[in-house]
Amino acid sequence: xxxxxxxxxxxxxxxxxxxxxxxxxxxxxxxxxxxxxxxxxxxxxxxxxxxxxxxxxxxxxxxxxxxxxxxxxxxxxxxxxxxxxxxxxxxxxxxxxxxxxxxxxxxxxxxxxxxxxxxxxxxxxxxxxxxxxxxxxxxxxxxxxxxxxxxxxxxxxxxxxxxxxxxxxxxxxxxxxxxxxxxxxxxxxxxxxxxxxxxxxxxxxxxxxxxxxxxxxxxxxxxxxxxxxxxxxxxxxxxxxxxxxxxxxxxxxxxxxxxxxxxxxxxxxxxxxxxxxxxxxxxxxxxxxxxxxxxxxxxxxxxxxxxxxxxxxxxxxxxxxxxxxxxxxxxxxxxxxxxxxxxxxxxxxxxxxxxxxxxxxxxxxxxxxxxxxxxxxxxxxxxxxxxxxxxxxxxxxxxxx
Numbered sequence: 001x002x003x004x005x006x007x008x009x010x011x012x013x014x015x016x017x018x019x020x021x022x023x024x025x026x027x028x029x030x031x032x033x034x035x036x037x038x039x040x041x042x043x044x045x046x047x048x049x050x051x052x053x054x055x056x057x058x059x060x061x062x063x064x065x066x067x068x069x070x071x072x073x074x075x076x077x078x079x080x081x082x083x084x085x086x087x088x089x090x091x092x093x094x095x096x097x098x099x100x101x102x103x104x105x106x107x108x109x110x111x112x113x114x115x116x117x118x119x120x121x122x123x124x125x126x127x128x129x130x131x132x133x134x135x136x137x138x139x140x141x142x143x144x145x146x147x148x149x150x151x152x153x154x155x156x157x158x159x160x161x162x163x164x165x166x167x168x169x170x171x172x173x174x175x176x177x178x179x180x181x182x183x184x185x186x187x188x189x190x191x192x193x194x195x196x197x198x199x200x201x202x203x204x205x206x207x208x209x210x211x212x213x214x215x216x217x218x219x220x221x222x223x224x225x226x227x228x229x230x231x232x233x234x235x236x237x238x239x240x241x242x243x244x245x246x247x248x249x250x251x252x253x254x255x256x257x258x259x260x261x262x263x264x265x266x267x268x269x270x271x272x273x274x275x276x277x278x279x280x281x282x283x284x285x286x287x288x289x290x291x292x293x294x295x296x297x298x299x300x301x302x303x304x305x306x307x308x309x310x311x312x313x314x315x316x317x318x319x320x321x322x323x324x325x326x327x328x329x330x331x332x333x334x335x336x337x338x339x340x341x342x343x344x345x346x347x348x349x350x351x352x353x354x355x356x357x358x359x360x361x362x363x364x365x366x367x368x369x370x371x372x373x374x375x376x377x378x379x380x381x382x383x384x385x386x387x388x389x390x391x392x393x394x395x396x397x398x399x400x401x
Contacts, residue, residue, distance in 0.1 A: 225313075
């Protein structure tokens with residue numbers, strides 16, 4: 001039981017540390033440029049720094065996109081007419097195959113855009129870009145004379161390169177959510193991105209709760225039922241039940257968080273992930289409810305209940321693990337998250353194999369001992385058969401796996 005909580009605590013610590021690892025307020029530009037405001041954008045490892053002059057309607061910006069390979073392009077844009085992609089006025093940058101940076105402006109006129117170079121609806125000067133330590137930074141000065149409000153719609157994006165040209169970015173996960181309002185006035189960026197930040201935190205919480213419950217605690221609970229009964233009966237049953245109920249409660253919390261995310265993200269559907277989640281919740285609820293109908297050990301229908309209980313239990317674990325990997329593919333967190341979860345599964349597999357070997361050794365040894373006693377005392381055969389087949393069965397699991 002302590003091992004499961006230890007794994008959960010380690011993953012939670014990694015989650016907190018990675019969430020707060022970077023902040024725009026602590027960043028210093030190598031060119032000694034200074035900006036009055038900044039925002040930790042909630043998706044795609046991005047940050048925006050800017051200074052805005054209301055009198056001249058001029059914004060000096062620096063868009064930073066971190067943790068990026070050299071074969072990726074990035075873009076930051078303002079949409080003067082709507083909140084969507086079409087109509088946005090973009091700044092695009094990437095490193096070419098010869099190592100030189102290319103940075104240019106591109107008006108987005110359709111969803112099939114190839115980010116061709118062109119003039120924007122407002123003036124852009126001092127346009128430049130750098131690529132250093134897996135980070136692309138775009139610098140520019142924007143003249144926003146035609147904007148009637150200091151709150152603008154911003155978008156940011158990344159995608160792969162095809163040769164020395166931008167190719168289509170991904171159409172799921174964070175790439176479809178990297179947009180939101182931006183207040184150009186100093187000190188007001190947080191209030192305009194509160195909803196996006198809240199949703200970002202909710203997505204991470206959803207992933208963490210489900211990974212810990214369905215993906216870690218549930219498999220550990222099965223290990224308790226599979227192996228502890230040989231050594232500790234009936235204590236294993238209470239430990240298994242309490243552990244799985246705790247995992248179920250945490251999983252329900254993660255499931256409800258996912259439903260809230262779905263209702264807040266209209267037009268964005270992850271059908272397979274959602275369907276598996278609903279099936280998983282339904283099976284787990286059925287499993288928990290079935291405990292109220294659990295027959296006694298000597299009941300003639302107990303064997304059928306055992307088959308049902310184990311089949312549903314293993315199905316929950318398999319579906320949970322599958323859905324966690326689907327969730328990781330949607331969230332696209334840092335690689336260390338997926339690596340940590342795979343390492344956890346491998347660790348549990350090794351522990352299971354070790355316990356399986358020990359359990360079989362114990363059972364075989366006990367069976368040999370029981371056989372030896374029967375040969376010495378034939379009358380004991382009748383008593384053992386009655387005890388293991390028709391009695392209360394408290395020691396029955398000592399002779400089988």
